[in-house]
Amino acid sequence: MILSGTFTFEGPRSRVWEILQDPAVLAKALPGTKTLTKVGEDKYQGVMKVSVGPVNAAEFAMSVELKDKVEPEKFSLVIDGKGGVGFTKGTASIALEEQPGPVTVMTYTSDVQVGGKIAAVGQRLLESVGKMMTRQALDALNKELKSRL
């Protein structure tokens, strides 16, 4: 599944970068995140709860690694999730560009493979759920950003 798009944060790039690297903020912002802790340099582990169609509140043990960091321009993520109803595995890359305002335009693209029961029965809904969760997360992060400015 490929999800990509752009999103405009209403704040400067340095502050956007800051919240994107803060597990406490991310845990609050990413929908379904139950825990997210830093376990090493650029390495995070957590538990996410996801509902996709008939698969309700499925828990995934997630590990996320940040790579290719060029502060404050871009970074990529390696995602590995495992749960009782399937797995998810993939990469995402994120680029940030500051524009007058100042606002920050994020360009993101992710290629995630989803397998197991969640793919088998939730296929039709995966993409729309993925898009919805991305939008919710970005909105929440933007709200957090604005509250800090």
Place this chain on the structure above:
Amino acid sequence: MPAEHRYLSARVARNEDARLLTGRALFVDDVQLPGMLHVAFVRSEHAHGRITNVDVSAAKRHTGVHAVYTAADLGSFQKPGPVLVTPPPIPNLIFNGCTQLPLAQDKVRHVGEAIAMVVADSRYVAEDAVREVVVDIDPIDAVVDLEKGLAAGAPLIHEHLESNVAAHVVQRKGNYVSARTKADTIVKRRFLYDRGVSAPIENRAVVVEWNDRSEEMTIWDTTQAPIPIRNGLARMLGLLESQVNVIAPFVGGGFGPKIMMFYPEELLLPWAAMRLKRPLKWTEDRQENFYATTQERGQVHDAEMALTRDGRILGVHDVFLFDTGAYDPYGLTIPINSQCTLLGPYDIANYESEFTAVFTNKTIVTPVRGAGRQHGVFVSERLLDLAARELGIDRVEIRKRNLIGPDKFPVNHEIMFQDSAPLIYDSGNYLPTLEQAADIIGYETFIRQEQPARRAEGRYLGVGVVCYVEGTGIGPYEGARVTIEPSGKVRCATGVGTQGQGHFTVFAQLVADALGVDVEGVKVVTGDTREFHWGTGTFASRGAVVAGSACHAAAMAVREKVLILAASLLSVTKEDLELSGGRVYVKSAPERGFSLGELSGKANPLRGAVRPGTEPGLESTAYFGPDRGSTASGVHAMVVEVDPETAMVEIKRYVVVHDCGTIINPMLVEGQIHGGVAHGIGNAFYEQLVYDEQGQLLNASFMDYLMPTATDVPPIETAHRETPSPYNPVGLKGVGEAGCIPTGALFAQAVEDALAGSGVEITEIPLSPNRLFEIIEAAKT
């Protein structure tokens, strides 16, 4: 045959329906035993990968869990399963047999492959514990597409092989190369057929009880072949065959995948029951059925037909790929069926067919109703349609010109059939069948009047007419034991399993006619190895032909015993006697005689010895093994209406004229045909398994996998023709698969005809409204 047939060819109501309709019939999941534990399986979520670790520690600690087994626990029981069907002796045949292990070890090769087995107090607890088993798999790129799987550098599914080739076979008849040089025209296309599931109402289920005192095992199994399962399991478990009893009770649909697969679940429950000394039950859920029960139909054909300008077929050349899935336990039955069925009812003197079976990271492929015959029919019928259009010959006419004449039988096609015997058509009468089907559907009137009239109104109606020939009723053999009990009731035990075909009625009809008793008074027992333990199983449209012939033979042997004993007691000759109304009596003096029950008592006296050369009772066991299968045939016709904007297709009429030899019970034959046609319509326009590039099955539920419903299947008009088979005494041919074999080819022709003039050409099945829409749009550009 006895002189009087009261029941043969009669519409006898089914003996089994009272039990089925009142819920008294036993299905495997109905079996409840004291102390029974429940099993669930940990299955692979990856289509292809290396197992690096399986951690069952948390699952073992789970309350209510009795055992968790992985490959490491199985010891010497962990062996690849048997190759079930040995490939036929074809020169230069390559076959790489790779069969599945009870539990995956080192590698997984398809999503849903069993990795661990959890035994718990309830299925609920077992499923919870399954989620606590941690399986680490390093994914490997999956082989999904057949051609990519054969390309250099493709990931190897079985690493001891040099490629993903499971088999390679070439069969030739005549000389196609030289026939081609004489052709006025060559039609050539690529044809695709994709996968579906068999979708039985009842999924698979196994219950096992090991009696540690008597050292006997009883297995209730939804198998189509209880006897081979018993024999194989006994061998694998180190038991005598007589220590193992397999019962296949009522089964809610077989369709092929419930054949003697030695599925992991079928092997592991008996193994574990002996260790745990507790009865065990596993019932497959629908998700598991999509992953772990075998499937069929992925083939890619590159075929051409050489013809004269007056539409006579000079020869056919076909090269195809066959998707065998991750393992190939069923040998080459399917692709050889495709190869043989392509010849159809036509006189094709020159034929060359080459196939490559390819391993893929998908569920194992074994026969599903039709078993490859669909593909052969699709290729030859589509080629004929294309040739007809190119040559300006009517579709029905081009078929008529190529049919094998009734005086040509037996026809030897000089290639090997799936039963390792040469493909020989025993009998047939094709032209009247085709004419009758065209007549019933009103072909001429339709194309001359109705179709143009509707088209003028802006409606797109089309008609299709296709032929098929089906090899049925193959050996090796089946048996039956018929007993007249002192009550006068008759018992007939046979080894085949039953999945709704009506065996309790058709076998009873054959026995009742032989013995002159009421059909309701014949109790048929099937699928219980304690009752009858020689035989093979229910597959290849062979139940009625082979087991039916055995029931007939056993009943005729009992009839002979009745005549001998009664003649002796009445001091008359056998020829003086008649069996009717449950009695044997002197024809000229009907009051002189015995009821069969009374005679049964006299055949088993409390005083007086059994004389040499005689046996007690009125009982006989007989076997029937045909040298080769009998050849059924038929013609299907259909009228469709296509909405060119939505690409929705409505089937307005469906006609089946078929010839399955002597018909035992027309009502049950029609039932088989109706079910088959529904199955075929599903294959043609609704059902398709969708895998992504990594081998994930994306529509593994009935939410997304579309089955035809009652509203999608029109009333089916049937006509029966009977050309008896010379290969069995009653003249029987099989009919179980007939309904679904030509449906894809027919649907394609009818839809194409409805859209005639649009440039739409259908070379693939299944279609769907969406796919058909794409084809219609593509034809516009």
